[in-house]
Structure formats: structure tokens, C-alpha cells
Amino acid sequence: MTGQNTLTGQDPPGGLPSPGGQGASGGQGASAEERRQALLRRLAALPPARREALRRTMTAAPAAPGLPLSSGQERLWFLNRFDPADSSNHILWCLRLRGPIDPGGLAAAFTAVAGRHEVLRARYRMDGDRPVQVVPPPEPVVLELPVVPEDTAGGAGPDAAVLALFDRPFDLERDPPMRVALIELGERHALLCIVLHHIAADGWSLNVLMRELGECYAAHREGRRPELEELPARYADFVTWERGQAERAGPARLAFWTERLAGVPVLDLPADHPRPPRWTGRGGRVELRVPDAETTRFEQAARQQRSTLFMALLAAFQATLGAVAGQDDFCVGVPVVGRSRTEFEPLIGYFSNTIALRADLSGDPSFRELLGRVRPATLRALQHAEEPFDRILGALRLPRDLSRPPLCQAMFNLTHNLPKDDLLRTAMGDLGVEVHPPPETGRTRAEISVDLYRGPEGLGGSLEYGSDLLSAGTARRVAAAFTGLVTRAGADPDLRLSELSGLSGLKGE
Template sequence: MISADRRQELLGRLAALPPERRAAMRRSLGSSRPEGRVWPLSFGQERLWFLSRFDPTDTSYHVPWTVRLRGPADGGALEAALGRIVERHEVLRTRFVMEGDRPGQVVLPPRPFALERLDPRPDPDAAVAAYTGRPFDLRHDPPIRAALLRLGHDDHLLSIVVHHVAVDGWSLDVLMRELAACYEAARRGGEPELAELPLQYKDYAVWSRERADGEGGGHLGHWRERLAGAPVLDLPTDHPRPARWTGRGGRCALALPDARTARLEAFLKGERCTLFMGLLAVFHAVLARAAGQDDVCVGVPVAGRDRTKFAPLIGYFSNTLVLRGDLSGDPSLRELLRRTRVATLTALQHAEAPFERVLAAAGTPRDLSRPPLCQAMFNLSHHLPKADLLRATMADLSVAVWPPPPGGRTKSEISADLYRGPEGLGGWLEFNSDLFSTRRAEGLAADFAALAGRLADEPDLRLSELKGRS
């Protein structure tokens, strides 16, 4: 097996070749490769595959994106555009199989893409929810589907659903950028102007496993030490804990007005902290107060695209870091912020270790009634590219994001998913409805917003002086 450095060198040399040389080389390689070769899964894919086998009806790992198209939408051109994207990105025409005792992925040959036509009457929201909530059969079908729903004359919804095993948040921006280029080209009967991809996702999966066995394995010692004795998050519940995790969930809104958010950002800049660090510190404080703990682990997703050649790819690159909050000794908010800053910067230095390997290294006992290691998650999505995801036009169509339907599922017991917009801080607090009532979740959301608003004004307030209603 070649080393990770040698593989990187070869990939770099391949990317530097003229497009026609690369195409010829791939054709020659493909002629000697057995049909239906099984490729390994990346670590993240493997975890999602096992979860899908654990509960095939679980739709919490669906990634839906629905937009409203106003104008003369051309269904045939949309179908051709999506087909071109699926042909271009092999991960979107992949099925997932067992190879011996391990899962693997098989790239299917390109074939015409079928854009479904659905009747949204009488309730478009319900129609989108039903469509996006239809389970995938990853063993036999590609992990993407799309439908066009006619609302009226020159008024349609385009609903795209991809399983998380093949896509992440970054990928959606890539998908919408290429959809616009391919749709416009299909309308004029030409070719889209898209740079050739330097590699495919299956190549990344192979490389990431080699890296984890080599240089990435050196990070596990840090996580083994950092997470030794990490406790479960023991929030008070409103219902008895089921013996087996179901993922049933609900959500309530989180918001902080722009003026308060701007004041918080200015304060954090003076403390050499990012908005992410400040909000994570607040989340740790809220959870610690509610649970009566001074030691809290929160999972944080990171993009995982630490090489420029990964940027134009569609695929699942994200990883999860475990940020362990130290709230011992009744610190002030300023001191908690300092601890959070140090913990975040240290964690990022060891971000190459796959979460699945970290779980094994931490030796956390498995409990079917709760997610492993991280019962809480936190995400601030402002770092992801959104220019094409939130685009306002596509050829001669106007484009607007259609609100996603409530999924009724959650990946963790409690999670905050936030974004920074022109109106301030917005987002959702998702909760496991098997455990918590909506009232309790709303109390936690209110405590979070209140403390985030006070951090800049009362940074020397000690945690014992906090008041809340959750």
C-alpha cells in the first residue's frame, strides 16, 4: 500500500495534467478495473451506514433542500441538469453494500436522472414533508432524489433530498452552484462551464483511512487523555428514558436581536474570542446549570475540508469534535470564556482524528438509550459557503428558499443550530421529545438567549449567580 504522502504527490501530479490526458488515463484505468469494484467507506460514511441499518426508517439523516422557482421552469432542463451533476459526482450514484464483514460502496454507471413530478395540493408543506421523509434504500438506490411540484402557472417548488452519507452542508452550496450552471447550459443546448474535478469522493475515502492509520492516529492519544472519565449529560427529564434511542424530536426557535449580537461580537473580539467560542461557552453554562454538573461534553461539527482540492466535491467530509467544558470552581463568565477558547483551539489542532476512532479510544461504554459520548450538539453555521445555496436567480427564474418541514427527528438529546444573519442570531434548539417537554426546551432556549445577551454586560458574573427558568 502506498503511503499517504506518496498518494498526495500522485494526486497532485494527476490534477496538474491537461484534461484530455486525465480523461485518457481514467479510461485506461477503468478498462482494467473489475466492474462494480467495492470501495471502502470513509469513517463518517461508515457510521451513517450502520445507523441506517440500525433503523432503516430513520429520516434524521436526510438532507433536504427545497426552493421556490418563479418563472417558466423547464422540467426537462432541470432533469438534465441534475443528471449532469449526478454523472459528475460519483458519490451521488453510489450504492452501499456488504463486502465480507465490512460495508463498502459501489459506483453505479451514469444513467438518466428521473425528476419526479408531484401534486402539492392541498397542502404544499405537507407534500414536501412527505417527500423528504421517504426513507432511502441505500443498498439498491442512489442517495439522491428530486421532485418538481407545480404550485401554479410559472410557480414551482424544486425539492432535492440527499442522504447524509453522500452530502454535507458545504456540498449543498456546490450542488446549487452546479445546478444553476447546468440548467442554464441545458436551456441553451450547450455545455456548462465547470472545472474538472481533481478527484472523486471514493478517492477521499481511501485517502482518509490511510491518513487515520498514519498521521491521524497520532491524535488519538490527545483525545484518550482529554476524554478520560467524561460523564454523560444528565439533564432532568419530563418522561422516563426509553430503553432504546428513537430519535423522536421537536424544536423551538432561538434568537438574539442584531444590536445585542453586535455588542456581543465586539466584546468577544476584545477577549480574542470568536462568536462561536462565546456562544459555546454560553451553551455549556446553560447545560451545566440545568444538569447540576461542572463537566459537560458537547459535540461540534467541523467541515473537514482541510485540503483545497476537496472544496469543489460533493460528499460527506464533516467530522465531530468533542468540546469538554470545564465549569469547576464556580468560574466567572469571562474565565469560562477563556477556558472555552483554549479548549477550542486545542481541539482544532487534533481535528484530523475521525470521531469514530475517538469514540473507540475514549472507551465510552455504549448505551442504547442515548447517543454515545455527546448527548448535546452545538453548531454555528456561518463558516459554510452559502452564496449559491441562497442564490436569488437561476437562468430566467427567481429562486427563494422554501422553509424546511419539521422533521420530527433529532440526532442528539439537545442541540443548538445557529446562524448569524442581518437580523441577528437565529436558529433552533432541537430536543428529544421522548425525554423533554416543549416547555422545558423553551426554558433552555430562553436561558440561552438571556445569557448570550448578558455576557458582554456582566462578564464577571459567576455561574452560581445565574438565574434561569428551564
């Protein structure tokens, strides 16, 4: 082993002689103490830079082993590598804080939460021909403090700072997938902004994050330990479970999807602008509202067909898209929470999956008849919802088309059943808290999507659209057609779809 570092098994950097090598003061007959003193003299004679390099080599911890990614994470990792500047898969949450704000306490609270959830500090790298996630030891979370000019503090200035934080790319190989900032708006008034990469979180995770953040901040302010239950699992346990589920399910679960989706055409929306050769994720947003009385009537029509509000709204969205595109066959993607085991519920991570629901609008059915198709199709799909969306895409062998999202160009989501008590909290320790509506980010994950919630005032939400394809005017008309269809179908579900759409002169401003 002469000539090798006995601690690392590597050649000493810079050609430093081994302490056991030949030399006047370090020969084979020298005592151990003499050899140690000779080594110290040689180290002292090295330039400082080489001495520091040697120290790092001898004391560096071995690289942490890489953990596999979930199927959803693998797709998000690929999309990030394909276009690192695309912020479509960033999650933004903003809160207004009022009171004696403690920036150090906020940073400590985020640090404590990241210490509990490995996925918030994971890094992603290639290991051979596959991506892995490497979890470093807990480290302090940096609370950024952007400066907003005083003359814009109450107007566009904060939104500009929020968008800059949101749009900044994540380097998933070197940086954690979460960043936070505190934007001062005045005395005892600030905006707390949280940006997460989707690879580390989903909608459910935000409620978990806010619950733990609130408790950790209150504990810091009160000088006590946070009262949080020990987590029953790690995100890595979900990855292992997901892979095991795929093996146990065998080919039958995947075969359900490939048979159901075989030959499905793309949703070909009439575009206001030439389709770019590559999907960019640029988008806009239109607000959606349906008053409570009309929503209640629509719910009653759904119950008559033993359908849920989700099923009925999905049917209304399918009917609207069919009228817009002139198609009776296409897919709508629907996110599912993916937390079928109770031990996954208190975890932060990317658990959600997408199921592709194929529309069948053939024969110009009445809305009541359409519900009779949507209900059983949805129930069957939910029975197979644990099949990873990316495995389905791979099995379908769809033609490669970079100009549009694969399989599901449209997405639909009803979020009122997600836990949100902590997400909508009004206090955090000694601070007053209120949700700050985030500015429009100009990003979307689909060519057209609807995201709704059921509240006491009725239905609320938004329609997002790909601005490379559709103008704002067209998007407003589609949104109006959708809400109008909900209203008319609730009043008379026996009307045929051709009588419900209310679409005319769709394109143009």
C-alpha cells in the same frame, strides 16, 4: 472446457448443450459455421424467458469493484442498517421556483451533477465483513412530480408532500442517496425539493450542488454545454487520504482525545418523559433570536478575551446546559468541515467530522473566566480535528447505551462561515428562486442542539430537542435561558455562571 460457456466460464443455464459437445449436427467433425447454425437452432427452440436469461448471463458486465467508505460514512451506513426507517440523517433543501419551469431541464441538470460526483449515485453493500460503495455508470436522475390537491396548494398540502419525500427511507444498497421532486403550486410556480442522505453530502455540499445545478439548468435552457471546471479529485481520493492520515498520525493524535475525554460523564438532562430504552431521533424545534445590538455587545466581550464569536457562543451553550443538568463536566459535539485540502472544496460528499469539546464549569467561574478555559481547549481540539470521531468512540470503549447518542448528547454549530452564495441564489437560468423554509421534520440527531448563524439582524437559528425526553415548554425555556445568558454575558462578562443562567421552574408547560 466442454460443457462450459466459453464467454463466461460458467455452465450454460438451463442445461443448454455446449456448441462443441457431441450431437448429430454439432459433432467434433462439424465446421465452425455448422456449429454456429446448430447453436442458433437450439437458442431459437428455447422458451423466451430462458432465452432472455441466457442473454443476460452472457452479456452482463462484471460487478464493479467496491470502494472503501470514509469513517463517517461507515457510521452512517451502520445507523441506516440499524434503523432503516430513521430519517434523522436525511438532508432537506427546498426552493420556490417562479417562471417558465422546465421539468425535463431540471432532471437533465441533476443528471449532469450526479454524473460529475460519483458519491451521488453510489450504492452501499457488504463485501465479506465490511461495507463498500459501488459506483454504477451515470444514469438519469428521476424528477418526481407529486400531486398536491388544489385546495391545499398554498397551505399544508406542499408541506405534507415535502415531509413524505423527506421521511421516505433510503435503500442504500439499491437506490441512489439523492431524490428530487417538483411540486406544482400554480401556473409558473413550483417547489423544488432535494433530499440527500448524509452518507453522500454535508452542509458544504449543498452550496456546491446548487452552484452546479444552476449552471447545468441554465446551459440546458440556452442549448450549450455547462461551463464547469473539471473536478480536481474524487470522493474516493478523500477516503484514501483520510486513511493515510490516520496511518501517518500514528497513535499520538488518537491519544490526545482518549486522554482528554477519559471518564467524561454523560449529559443527564432532566427529562419530562421517561427515557425510552432506545434512542429514536424524534424531535422538535424552537427558534432562537438575539438582536443585533446585543449580539454586537457579546462579540465585543469575546474579543476582549481574544475569543471568536464561535468560542463565546459555545461557552454560553455549555453554561446553559450546565445550569439545566446541574453538571460542570460533559461533552458538546461540534461539527467541523473536514476539507483541509483545496482539492476537496469543490466536491460533493460527506467530509464533515465531529469534535467532542469537554466542558469545564467547575468553581462557578465568571463568563470571562469560562472564555479563558474554552478558548485554549477549542484551539487544541481543532489542531487534532482530523481524527475521525468513530475512531475516538471505539478507543474510549464507552459503556453500551442504546437510549442516548454516544459521548455527545448535545451538539453546537455556528454556520455563518460556510459558503452559501449559491445556496441562497435568487436566479437559476430564466427562473426566479427563493429559499423555502422547510417544514419541521420532527427529527433530531442529539438530545439537545443549537444551530446558529450571524446575520445583519443579529443571531438567528434554532434549538432542537429530543421530544422523547423534553416537552416543547421545557425546550422553550432552555432556549430563552440561552439567549438571555448571551445578552447578560455581553453586558457584564464578569458575572458568575450562577448569576447568568436565569433558570427557574424549568420543567413543565
